[in-house]
Amino acid sequence: MSKINIYDIDKIKNINEKRVWDLLVTFYEQNEEYCTCRDCILDVAAITLNSIPPHYQVSDDLTHAIDKISDDEILKVIEEAAKRVSKFPHHL
Template identity: 35%
Template sequence: MYKLKNYMEEMVDVILEKVLQKYEGICKCEKCILDIKAIALNNLSPKYCVTQKGKVFVKLNEMDSQFNADIMNQLVKAIEIVSKNPHSGVE
C-alpha cells in the first residue's frame, strides 16, 4: 500500500521542536502548537512524495541549509503571531 506524504510537515515538526526550546514563556498547549504549524505550513511550499506505508523515504532537502532556514523563518513568524493571541495559559 502506498501513502501520499507531505515531507514539509515532518520537517516542520523536527525544526519546531528545536525552535521552541529557545522560547520561554509562550503557550505550548496543543492548540497553540497546531496553530503555529498551520501558519508556517501555509507559508511554505509543500513537498509531497509517495512512499510505501511503513517504509522510510529519501529526505533529499533535509541537508539543504536554505531549506532549513526557510522553515525556521516561517516558524519564528508563526510563533510571534500565536504568542500575541495564545489559546490558553502557558504550559
C-alpha cells in the same frame, strides 16, 4: 480496466509536515518565551504549513524538499507564526 487505486493516496505524503514537526521541537527548545500549550503549538504548526510550499513524494528522501526550502528558512517561518500566535492566542 484502470490501474489507479484510490487507496494509493496514502502512499504519497507532504514530507514537509514531518520536517515542520521536527523543527518545532528545535524552535521551542531555543525559544522558551513562547507558550507551548497544545492550542498554540497546533496554531503555529498550521500557520507554518500554510506558509511554506508542500513537498509531496513517495520516498522519505529529504534532498529535494531541502533544496526547495531549507531548515533555517522553515525556522524563520515558525518564528513569525509563533509571534503571531502569541499576539492572538486561542488558549484560555
